[in-house]
Amino acid sequence: MKALHIIAAASLAMAAGSCSHKGDGRDTAAAPAIEVTPVLTDSVTMYKTFPGTLSADATVNVVGRVNGTLASKQYTSGQSVKKGQVLFTIESTSYRDAVQQAEAELTTARSRYDYATRQRKAMEQAFKSDAVSEMEVIQAVSNEREAEAAIRTAEAALSTARSNLGYCTVTAPISGRVDDNTLSVGNYISGEGSPTTLCTIYDIDYVLVHFSIEDVDLIGRVREAMKAGSVEIPVRFSEKLAHDYHGTLQYVAPNMNNSTGALALQVMIANPYGELLPGMYAEVSLPTGLNPRAMLVRDASLSTDQLGKFLYTVNDSDRIVYSPVKTGELVNDTMRVILSGIQPGQRYVTSALLKVREGMSVKPVESR
Numbered sequence: 001m002k003a004l005h006i007i008a009a010a011s012l013a014m015a016a017g018s019c020s021h022k023g024d025g026r027d028t029a030a031a032p033a034i035e036v037t038p039v040l041t042d043s044v045t046m047y048k049t050f051p052g053t054l055s056a057d058a059t060v061n062v063v064g065r066v067n068g069t070l071a072s073k074q075y076t077s078g079q080s081v082k083k084g085q086v087l088f089t090i091e092s093t094s095y096r097d098a099v100q101q102a103e104a105e106l107t108t109a110r111s112r113y114d115y116a117t118r119q120r121k122a123m124e125q126a127f128k129s130d131a132v133s134e135m136e137v138i139q140a141v142s143n144e145r146e147a148e149a150a151i152r153t154a155e156a157a158l159s160t161a162r163s164n165l166g167y168c169t170v171t172a173p174i175s176g177r178v179d180d181n182t183l184s185v186g187n188y189i190s191g192e193g194s195p196t197t198l199c200t201i202y203d204i205d206y207v208l209v210h211f212s213i214e215d216v217d218l219i220g221r222v223r224e225a226m227k228a229g230s231v232e233i234p235v236r237f238s239e240k241l242a243h244d245y246h247g248t249l250q251y252v253a254p255n256m257n258n259s260t261g262a263l264a265l266q267v268m269i270a271n272p273y274g275e276l277l278p279g280m281y282a283e284v285s286l287p288t289g290l291n292p293r294a295m296l297v298r299d300a301s302l303s304t305d306q307l308g309k310f311l312y313t314v315n316d317s318d319r320i321v322y323s324p325v326k327t328g329e330l331v332n333d334t335m336r337v338i339l340s341g342i343q344p345g346q347r348y349v350t351s352a353l354l355k356v357r358e359g360m361s362v363k364p365v366e367s368r
Contacts, residue, residue, distance in 0.1 A: 031318070031361040031363050032352075032363065033365050034349055034351070034352055034362040034364060034365065035349070035350045035351045035352070035366075036314050036348060036349055037298070037348065037350050038344075038345045038346065038347055039296070039343065040295070040296045040297075041293045041296065042294060043290060043292045043293075043294070044296070044329075044337060045287050045290055046287070046288050046290070046294070046328070046329065046337075047285035047286060047287055047288060047329045048288050049283050049284065049286075049329075050211045050212070050286065051211060051283060052209040052210055052211030052267075052281070052282045052283070053209070053210055053280070053281055053282065054208065054276055054277065054279060054281075054282055055207065055279075056176070056204050056207060056208075056278045057203050057206040057207060057208060057268070058176070059200060059203070059278075060174050060201050061197045061199075061200050062170060062172065062200065063195035063196055063198060064088070064090055064170060064191040064195065064196045065164075065191045065195050066090055066095065066167045067188075067189065067190050067191060067193075068090040068091040068092065068094070068095075068188070069090065069091040069186065069189070070091075070183055070184070070186060070188075071088075071090055071091050072088065072089045072185060073088055073181055074088065074089070075087050075178055077179065077181065078177065078179070078180070080175070080177050081172045081176065081177075081201065082172065083173065083174050083175045084171050085172045086169055086171055087171060087172055088169075088170040088198055089168060090167070090169075090170065090191075092165055092168035095161065095164045099158070099161040099162055099165050101161070102154065102157045102158035102160075102161040105157065106151065106155060106157075109150040109151045110151055110154075112150060113144070115147075116140070116144040117144050119143065119144075120140040120141050120143070120144045170198060172201055173201070174201055174203055175201075175205075176204060176205075177204055178199055178200070178201045178202075179200050179201075182199065202278055204274065204276065204278065205270070206268055206269065206270055207268070207277075207278070208266045208267070208268055209235055209266065209267040209268075209269065209282050210264065211264075211266075211282075212263060212264045213262060213263055213265065213286075214262050214263070216256070216263060218286065218288060219252060219265075232246035232247070233246060233247050233267050233284060233285060233287070234246055235247050235267065235269055235282050235283065235284055236282065236283045237276075237280060237283070238281055241275050243273055244333075247268055247269035248267065248268055249265065249267055250266045250267060250268040251266035252264075253265070293344070294328075295337065295338040295339075295343075296331060296336065296337060296338070297311065297335065297336055297342075298334060298335060299334055299335060300334070301348060302325070302327065303353055309324070309326070309327050310324045310325060311341075312348060312349040312353060312356050313342060313346055313348045314347040314364050317361075318361060318362055318363065318364055319359055319361055319362070320349070320357060320359060323342055323348070325340065326339040326340045347364060351367065
């Protein structure tokens, strides 16, 4: 009987030991392996962002400058056109007639001048033999000068007539993208009285971002930052584009706007893909200085809640800590500057963000 009690006690002890070991196993399994990496520090150019709008580098209204019916349109709305390309023609019959009339008047004027010149020479020869009076010679000289002036008048009239005839063919004054025509073919144009806008061409090989700032001291810091090296100004857009864009500071207004108290600036951007269009909204990031020890984290590791941006960090006890942070600029498309909320070298979670929670025990694994 005593032996049975000893066996039972031993069995209970073994069972207790087995349960205790299984409990330790469950505790270990409750701490999942989570990838972490330390907060880095690096020298970073700091930026301040301003809203702006885009405009074409050049915008030209194409106008009709003569009277007549719009005879043809020779482009497709929205297409790119080259300088000198024919866009419209205007009915030109009356202007061709005017050129022919001016040419005839010029021929007549030259003929009269030739006659007046011969007459003046004859009068001068006759005056030498007293065949004519001095007054007749003077009159002949006057007639020659009048005939010469008539030639110049006829030449000016012919030049005007030819110019008006040339205006009947409307060409592109610049290269660029052309919008839809404001008047349909068949409409009558009264361009002589007031030039009539037919369409508009936008040169968008380069575009300008217009924005303004109220902090005048910032302009000094921007210029100092640009003197330190060639600084490209990042420009971003509300819609995701296929390419990234940077620009150069093109213009700083010489005076403050009296009504807004702001200073106007322009940044020029090359537009080789034609993605940027006038009227788009943009964000311009002006360089404000150099931070030699900026804190950087992976942008993909940041989460957002009602209070703003936050990271899941890991403390010395390998537990998750909810850490609200204040963020700065994006660097090299993947790293985000952190202005406050964490410390350099502090570990933060880089993956499985939906699986972790405040106070949770984890097994930190260095992320690659």
